[in-house]
Amino acid sequence: MSLNNGYVFRGQHLIGGQWVGADESFASSPVSGEGSNFAAGTPELVDQACTLAEAAFGDYANRSRGDRARFLNAIADEIEARAEAITSIGSAETGLPEMRLQGERGRTVGQLRMFAEFVQDGAYLERRHDLAMPDRQPAPRPDIKMMQRPVGPVAVFGASNFPLAFSVAGGDTASALAAGCPVVVKGHPAHPGTGEIVADAIHAAARATGMPDGVFSLVQGGDRSIGEALVKHPAIRAVGFTGGLAGGRALFDLCASRPDPIPFFGELGSVNPMFVLPNAMAARGEEIGKAWAGSMTMGAGQFCTNPGVAVMITGDDADQFIDAAASALSTVPSQTMLTDGIAEAFRSGQSHLAEHPAVRTIHQGSTAGRSAEPALFETDAEAFLADPSLSEEVFGPASLIVRVGSEKEMVALSAQLDGQLTATIQMDDSDTALAQQLFPILERKAGRLLFNGFPTGVEVVGSMVHGGPYPASTNFGATSVGTMAIRRWLRPVAYQNMPAALSPEDLEGSTQ
CATH class of the missing domain: 3.40.605.10 (Aldehyde Dehydrogenase; Chain A, domain 1)
Structure with a gap:
């Protein structure tokens, strides 16, 4: 051998x-040798x-x-x-x-x-240990x-x-x-x-x-x-x-x-949704977008905590976030996926999004063999909630942006999510009132809640929870x-x- x-x-x-x-x-089918x-x-x-x-x-x-x-x-x-x-x-x-x-x-x-x-x-x-009480009445x-x-x-x-x-x-x-x-x-x-x-x-x-x-x-x-x-x-x-x-x-x-x-x-599996609240978006949307792109492409997106969905209120600030994320993704080189089967499933998953009538392609790289480049798509809340396939995990460096029309619609969408390993809230202090509405909902949806961070990277410590409601x-x-x-x-x-x-x-x- x-x-x-x-x-x-x-x-x-x-x-x-x-x-x-x-x-x-x-x-075996190694990448090299x-x-x-x-x-x-x-x-x-x-x-x-x-x-x-x-x-x-x-x-x-x-x-x-x-x-x-x-x-x-x-x-x-x-x-x-x-x-x-x-x-x-x-x-x-x-x-x-x-x-x-x-x-x-x-x-x-x-x-x-x-x-x-x-x-x-x-x-x-x-x-x-509960000690015996031989003299207790009516029975010891x-x-x-x-x-x-x-x-x-x-x-x-x-x-x-x-x-x-x-x-x-x-x-x-x-x-x-x-x-x-x-x-x-x-x-x-x-x-x-x-x-x-x-x-x-x-x-x-x-x-x-x-x-x-x-x-x-x-x-x-x-x-x-x-x-x-x-x-x-x-x-x-x-x-x-x-x-x-x-x-x-x-x-x-x-x-x-x-x-x-x-x-x-x-x-x-999990799509690990990230909610970008409006004041955080206005203050640092470009920064969050770039960092989110880095998280979703880490390890060719082959993490169970990969942030596959980002929810935000539509508007100029959201546009800047998307432009920053797409720009960052355009510089990510092709990465090798773990198996031929995973690579094929990734191609199939992003093709489904690219061909969906309610989804717009923002960025889509090429894929061939076991190599993959990142992809980014967007849709609106109505389409996302109407088609369960849009909330299914695409295992690899692909994510979906979901635009909502208001804070109320963001909260309503969060309540319709399936169980997740993680859920993330990007917020500033001035977003606290909206975060207080999202928090009790997401607490029931996910095993780990993150604030102003990204879910890739799981600390191996006593307080960590890596699990969540079904189907996570x-x-x-x-x-x-x-x-x-x-x-x-x-x-x-x-x-x-x-x-x-x-x-x-x-x-x-x-x-x-």
């Missing part, structure tokens, strides 16, 4: 601590991985928090030890610049270490303790747009392992080499810290039947997914239709970024009159 900065591809799956081949294979062959997943391999994960659960779930923290830190160490090879392989497979991948690797490693520290602290267990009260416990093996689907931060060792995997759940990952076929080397790092960390073999598995490639087999396997107790609406909704429905339905934590995600009470992400893989258990001899260490507060 290919040699990549010292790393030689195995081209195999990692199933319960063993590298395993398969009869069928698929070839020759492709490599990788074993393709099968339902039989999924069954093996899930069965081993279930066998490992009892052991891993009852390891001390200190043991799990050491495992997470060891994964971070092993990823860093493979840093140059990961950057080389990831850049070749995805076309992402090396600096972006270095930053994403830093985010991934930092997230693992943050979860390790958070788990060690133990606050995530939410322990509660028993001693009751409660804490959070891991749900069981978790299935994770790697994302196309984040080969590190939302894939094999990304947020879903890291948070599930932190919670005490074994993980089975379905690797994304767009970057199987990156997936393999990161899986190799997890494997090395598991061996170094004495974790059970089934604590982690990676099943590469395969068709839709592999994903279906994974979410339907009886050992899987929850699913993490980052991807498109159609595929995510299909998996969500499968989870719900199981004989024993399980939670599906899916991030499915399938569970409005969850986040896939930040320490609260661990909560998805836990369930509360109450212990009544628990004998000391049976009491788990976590229930008593041990951290060793």
Whole structure:
């Protein structure tokens, strides 16, 4: 197999601590260099991985928090030890610049270490204790303790747009392992080499810290039947997914239709609307327009937080904003998209906007192969609300401006939006009265509200929420970024009159 900065591809799956081949294979499709062959997943391999994960659960779930923290830190160490090879392989497979991948690797490693520290602290267990009241009348009260416990093996689907931060060792995997759940990952076929080397790092960390073999598995490639087999396997107790609406909704429905339905934590897409209020527009509309253009084209617009819709009151100030944004977009060079499929979907999405009778094209670059140039369109509120297709995400460097006739119409439009990952308000102090009308509406629509900023760039901190009402995600009470992400893989258990001899260490507060 290919040699990549010292790393030689195995081209195999990692199933319960063993590298395993398969009869069928698929070839990677890198932006640069020759492709490599990788074993393709099968339902039989999924069954093996899930069965081993279930066998490992009892052991891993009852390891001390200190043991799990050491495992997470060891994964971070092993990823860093493979840093140059990961950057080389990831850049070749995805076309992402090396600096972006270095930053994403830093985010991934930092997230693992943050979860390790958070788990060690133990606050995530939410322990509660109501002491017995044997003399209470008319009936005594028993001693009751409660804490959070891991749900069981978790299935994770790697994302196309984040080969590190939302894939094999990304947020879903890291948070599930932190919670005490074994993980089975379905690797994304767009970057199987990156997936393999990161899986190799997890494997090395598991061996170094004495974790059970089934604590982690990676099943590469395969068709839709592999994903279906994974979410339907009886050992899987929850699913993490980052991807498109159609595929995510299909998996969500499968989870719900199981004989024993399980939670599906899916991030499915968002247009992340930005509302530019009139006084902010008058004072600094050109500045906002240029910065918005930079945000929407960052990483070829391939972020789930890409600001795809801007809402503003029509007039001369809006014209200046649009001119500034279009001018900035005209200087953005062609960028490489992550996959041929994403590039084709981007072409289709912007063609739909360009050909729509109620939409005006402001700027549209050329697209060919996996290369894309930015596009900017505009419409009015009436057309936007009348055609739901105008509010669908175009994944890539394209955005739609929606002109409204008044503040009242802006507020009315905000109330009709679907669920979003983010919503942004650009405002000055003199816009406070309008912002006060928008705020309670947008608070119900989005998981993160921004003021005078741009949504691209998600801080990995305890206070971050990366999720939102459907269709942004399938569970409005969850986040896939930040320490609260661990909560998805836990369930509360109450212990009544628990004998000391049976009491788990976590229930008593041990951290060793």
